[in-house]
Amino acid sequence: MTTTAATDLPLWPPSTLDQGPFALLDDEQRWLLARPVTRVRLPTGVPAWLVTRHADVRQLLRHPGFSADLERPGFPLLRPLPPQTDLDLQGGFIRMDGAEHSRLRRMLTAEFMIKNVRRIEPLIRQTVDAALDDLAAAGPPADLVESFALPVPSVVICHLLGVPYADHDFFQVRSRTLLDRTVPAELVAAHLRELRGYLHDLILARQADADGADDLISRLVRGRVATGQLAVAELVGMAMLLLVAGHETTANMISLSTLLLLREPGRFAALRAAPDRAAILVEELLRYLSVVRTGLPRLALTDAEIGGHLIRAGEGAVAVLSLANRDPKVFDNPEEFDPYREAHQHFAFGFGVHQCIGQPLARAELRIALVELARRFPGLRVTVPPEQLSTRDTSIVFGLNTLPVTW
Numbered sequence: 180m181t182t183t184a185a186t187d188l189p190l191w192p193p194s195t196l197d198q199g200p201f202a203l204l205d206d207e208q209r210w211l212l213a214r215p216v217t218r219v220r221l222p223t224g225v226p227a228w229l230v231t232r233h234a235d236v237r238q239l240l241r242h243p244g245f246s247a248d249l250e251r252p253g254f255p256l257l258r259p260l261p262p263q264t265d266l267d268l269q270g271g272f273i274r275m276d277g278a279e280h281s282r283l284r285r286m287l288t289a290e291f292m293i294k295n296v297r298r299i300e301p302l303i304r305q306t307v308d309a310a311l312d313d314l315a316a317a318g319p320p321a322d323l324v325e326s327f328a329l330p331v332p333s334v335v336i337c338h339l340l341g342v343p344y345a346d347h348d349f350f351q352v353r354s355r356t357l358l359d360r361t362v363p364a365e366l367v368a369a370h371l372r373e374l375r376g377y378l379h380d381l382i383l384a385r386q387a388d389a390d391g392a393d394d395l396i397s398r399l400v401r402g403r404v405a406t407g408q409l410a411v412a413e414l415v416g417m418a419m420l421l422l423v424a425g426h427e428t429t430a431n432m433i434s435l436s437t438l439l440l441l442r443e444p445g446r447f448a449a450l451r452a453a454p455d456r457a458a459i460l461v462e463e464l465l466r467y468l469s470v471v472r473t474g475l476p477r478l479a480l481t482d483a484e485i486g487g488h489l490i491r492a493g494e495g496a497v498a499v500l501s502l503a504n505r506d507p508k509v510f511d512n513p514e515e516f517d518p519y520r521e522a523h524q525h526f527a528f529g530f531g532v533h534q535c536i537g538q539p540l541a542r543a544e545l546r547i548a549l550v551e552l553a554r555r556f557p558g559l560r561v562t563v564p565p566e567q568l569s570t571r572d573t574s575i576v577f578g579l580n581t582l583p584v585t586w
């Protein structure tokens with residue numbers, strides 16, 4: 180690379196939630212946002228190009244010359260990778276390219292299409308209602324993360340996959356490890372192995388008896404594994420990806436959204452008064468909170484021009500979704516949270532071939548969870564000042580560890 184000294188990868192949202200409604204960008208971030216690409220040092224010490232402007236992020240994420248395969252030499256890793264011998268990423272198509280990626284992703288697209296997600300809305304409602312019934316029965320105070328934000332998406336994805344929710348402690352702890360940038364590589368490898376082992380056993384049991392069950396794993400066992408289109412090890416990786424991606428992200432969005440809405444008097448009441456506007460509100464929450472905070476890393480396989488800047492084959496680039504989502508060229512007053520904004524162009528779910536497959540599900544969960552919470556708990560309030568909230572500082576997905584509330 181040929182530019183000046185690298186700065187460290189900026190993490191946004193920042194860990195302190197005590198400025199403004201949520202922290203605004205600082206001068207460095209505004210500076211980054213005004214530039215096509217900037218050379219940064221990743222937490223692993225590796226240099227990479229930071230891509231921040233909305234148009235440039237779009238160009239990078241749809242560019243066929245960039246790879247998402249973190250096993251390629253030179254990949255801009257955000258964390259050290261366990262040794263190859265310990266690493267079994269089969270089936271985890273979020274990190275695959277080209278035909279290999281689309282072969283696996285295509286097996287799931289129908290499952291997560293909007294019309295199919297509509298069919299599972301009753302399950303989401305039931306799950307939300309049950310969690311809120313329990314919350315009401317236990318009475319205040321409560322930790323909203325533990326009692327609502329985490330169990331709702333977790334129960335839903337377990338139900339869809341056919342994973343027993345009773346095992347949630349086991350996979351929630353391991354999912355968190357996999358998303359934490361500071362956990363040592365050996366522990367990541369151990370948790371990856373344990374999760375794979377758990378899902379492998381579950382899949383073998385389904386193979387032995389998949390006839391009646393109507394969950395996603397059983398359907399894939401019958402329709403794809405039995406026909407030789409999908410190896411068991413691949414199904415293990417797909418199921419793990421869905422399990423991990425399917426609850427942490429949405430859980431963090433539910434708790435941060437609740438915090439943000441409760442910051443300003445009247446926002447909960449407005450949601451109660453006009454629940455049909457919740458879909459628009461959810462888009463603005465996704466844009467504004469942009470929980471995938473480290474951005475999306477990619478490796479250039481060919482020389483490519485991004486934002487007029489040449490990125491050479493072998494160099495890494497990181498698409499910073501959170502900054503692109505605050506690009507003033509696309510969003511008016513981007514640092515303002517505007518519940519009426521039509522924020523559809525945001526990149527909270529990424530862009531291009533890897534764009535989040537679970538987005539219709541995540542949107543439905545967020546909408547139903549927030550509307551019902553506002554409706555049933557009109558007096559909800561956070562009991563600690565923002566600077567005392569414990570945040571997930573080292574996670575790739577930003578969020579709250581706890582959200583103490585009363586009503």
Ligand code: HEM
Pocket residue numbers: 247272273274284336420421424425426428429432470471475476526527528529530532533534535536537538540541
């Ligand atoms: C608000 C919640 C969510 C957010 C913010 C989110 C964000 C993202 C982002 C940014 C990506 C792109 C990653 C990349 O390009 O490297 C992604 C991919 C993915 N997400 Fe989500 N996600 C959410 C919910 C979900 C849910 C509920 C599921 C599962 C049911 C899910 C499953 C996936 C999968 C499987 C991929 C990989 C897609 C591919 O590589 O083709 N996500 N998500």
